Amino acid sequence: MTRRRQLPSASLTADGLSGLKVLVVDDHVNTVRLIVDVLRAAGVGSVSSAFEGLSARQAMARQEPDLIFTDWRMPVMDGLELTRSIRMAAVSPDRSVPDPEIPIIMVTGHRSAREVEIAREAGVNEFVMKPFTPAALLSRIQLVLAQPRPFIVSNGYVGPDRRRKAELTYAGPLRRTSDPEEVVDVVERHAARQTISVELEAMRRLIQARGGVDRTTLQMTYRVMQHTRFRARQVRDRMLERATDALLSYASEVGGMERCEADVVEAHLTVLGQILEGDDHDAIGAAKLVRGLEAMIRRKRAGREAVAA
Secondary structure (H helix, E strand, C coil): CCCCCCCCCCCCCHHHHCCCEEEEECCCHHHHHHHHHHHHHHCCCEEEEECCHHHHHHHHHHHCCCEEEEECCCCCCCHHHHHHHHHHCCCCCCCCCCCCCCCEEEEECCCCHHHHHHHHHHCCCEEEECCCCHHHHHHHHHHHHHCCCCEEECCCCEEECCCCCCCCCCCCCCCCCCCCHHHCCHHHHHHHHHHHHHHHHHHHHHHHHCCCCCHHHHHHHHHHHHHHHHHHHHCCCHHHHHHHHHHHHHHHHHCCHHHCCHHHHHHHHHHHHHHHHCCCCCHHHHHHHHHHHHHHHHHHHHHHHHHHC
16 A cells, blocks of 8 residues: 655644645635635645546646545546545545545535535544635645544444544634633633634634635635624634624624725724734723724714714
């Protein structure tokens, strides 16, 4: 059996990902572009694409990628067929498959337990559920690089070990909103703020890579803000929650995130970053930053009302 070469560092810094080669397989041009932009913004050294499974196999033979992101539903050869054909090369060597153990991450809207089981039976390593955020993509890279699973070759199955110790949909410290303040300790809050920081940094990098805020990044920012608000509420981080609420409320006011002005979105991302970088106990400084955002939104509202009048 072909032995997998050593993968690059698991570090999600640009330097750590610079040696990584990734193949993105999807028949939707916009999805391909978005995933490619996220990976390049994160510092992945080489990102190529294919639009269905057969062309992906040809690309594998030429480029020898370290990792594959693939859609499920595609014409000619879908993601499941592609995965099965790659894994079977561990049993019957195939020149078009340099590494049958290559990590494969399925990007899909299929969420049922049965569908996840089908994909795992095919030999998929991890999943990214649509709609996704930049950090969701990068976290799966982190998993396959930092926590590789043994590769199994048996009569009934060929692929990464399907046993899992933890559910991948877990998104950080979870508490009931009715829980008393005391249940949120310093370690939990720190972990939640780190998670939010990674998400926001990935979002900022993507916006920069795409040359500014556009419809796609606005939609993705909305999902990131929803995740941020949820995590902030769970760990009682009032200023983070208040800053996030300010943007989400403004988006609702103007008719959706797609109608938000770029300067409003960028100002909120900047302030959230400043709050996260500052002292967790500096409530006065954080409140001042949030009041600045709320004042900006009041000015925007007054401007709209003046135009309407």
